[in-house]
Amino acid sequence: MEIVLNTYTVIMLGPSGSGKTVFLASMYKKLSTQGEHGFFLEIDGAEKRKRLNNIYTQIAVDEKWPKGTTYSEISEWTFTCRVQTENLPIYSACKFAYLDYAGGRLTDEMEEEDAAFESKLKEAETMLGLLDGQRLSALMRNEKLGKLWAINDLPNMLHVMQNNDKPIHFVISKWDIVQGNFTLEQIRDRLLQIEEFSNLVKVRNKKGTPVRLIPVSAVGMGFAKLQPDGSMAITGELPQPFHVEVPLACILPDMIQSQLEELMRKKEEELSKPLEDKADLSFWDKLGQVFGGGLKILQNIQQLLPKKYQFAEDILKKMIEYAEEPAQKKQEAAVKKTDELRREQAASLKAVSDEETALKHVINCFLSIRNKLDHTFPESDITLL
Incomplete structure (x- = not known):
């Protein structure tokens, strides 16, 4: 009997030349085999696999940057997260569908709104x-x-983004030309001076929906250099993609946090009174106010979550505990959690024997990657409130 895997959809937005297709090609290249991150990606269809590999080859060997997605094109790329055990059997965990919309859809004038785009x-x-x-x-x-x-x-x-209430991951492409000149904190602070950006962040913060700023380089440091005329010259070094796996790893943990915030908000409306809100109250404590403490809290939460987020109780508990750290304390907490997460990742790999245990392992891998982000770039989590 074929197992139907949960598929999680990601909309990729960015003006022409921002590097959406290059980002996908680089992410696939880095994660096409199982390495330190503990899982690998398999793309649906040989044609798309060859296309992504060809795009990557154009950059690394032919020294050509690929053409942007045409206006009429909506490219969909579906990746399956898979795990190969120590005994070599392979199990699938879940899928991620990336929808890459042409940059012109954001900037070019249109007579009518695109209904298909709005629906997706x-x-x-x-x-x-x-x-x-x-x-x-x-x-x-x-x-x-x-x-x-x-x-x-x-x-x-940003105008398009405000029509969706889900987590937002702002990915800074070409970080290799930014690093050394500006820090992520400086970039974040400058973006927050832009009223539209600041307004969007404040609204998301108030609702408890995560907003992240993630530095990424599809080719890595030293591969290309910015020229005085604004063009990029390739140095001849082999590409070493940087952080291309991080946005993928943040999807499920951030979605769980967003879903739980929504459940608490609905419950608060049902009670017709605000819940206790103290500065030292953890995310777990807030959930306890709504769903009751003790052993049944996870069961109560699980029953209310959409089916694709009804993970095993131990995994759900781990994601909740991970989400409860205040943004300003995440760097310190990340240092302490590094070894623990590494041990849990190794243990979960040994336990993989089917799709359910493969998903547990993949989520452990995601948490480990996100923990590294919190350690290296604590300002990635944009929290103003």
Whole structure:
């Protein structure tokens, strides 16, 4: 009997040239075999596998950057997360469908709204917004290219994003040309000076929906250098993708947090009174107020979650505990959790024997990757409230 895996949909938004297709090709290249991250990706269809590999080859060998997605094209890329055990059998855990919309949909004038686009946008579980590192760098230097991006491209993307209430991952592409000139904290603070960006973050923070700022380089450090005329010159070094696995790893943990915040909000409305809100009250304590303490809290939560988020109780508990750290304390907590998560990842790999245990292991892998992000870039979690 064939097992039907849960599929989680990600909408990729970004103006032309921001690097959406290159990001996918690089993510697939890095995760196409099982390495330190403990799982690998398999793309649906040989044609798409060859296409992504060809795109990556164009960059790494032919020194050509691929053409952008045409206006009429809506590219869908479905990846299956799979785990190979120590005895070599392979089990599938879940799927992620990335919908790559042409940048022109955000910036070009249209006579009518695209109904198909709007429908897909509302159904997506996560939005991934590509922020071009080259244009961000120009903005930091108060150059015309950066100002144009901040006034036109960015607000158009933010306007689309506000029509979906799911987690947002802002991915800074081309981090290799940003690093060394600006820190992630400086980039974050500059973005928050843009009213549209700040407004979106504040609304999401109030609702408890995660917003992240994730630095990524599809080719890695030293592969290409920015030229005085704004072009990119390839140095001849082999590409070493940086952080391309991180946005994928953040999807499920952030969605669980968002779903639980929504459940608490609905329960609060049913009670017709606000729940106790103390500064030192953990996320777990807040859930206890709504769903009752003790052993039944996880069972009560599980029954209310959408089916695709009804994970095993031990995994659900782990994601809740992970979500409860305040943003300002996550870096300190991440250091303490590193070894623990590494041990849990190794143990869960040994326990993989079917699709359910494969999913448990993959989520452990995701938490380990996200923990590294919190350690290395604590300002990635944009929390203002």
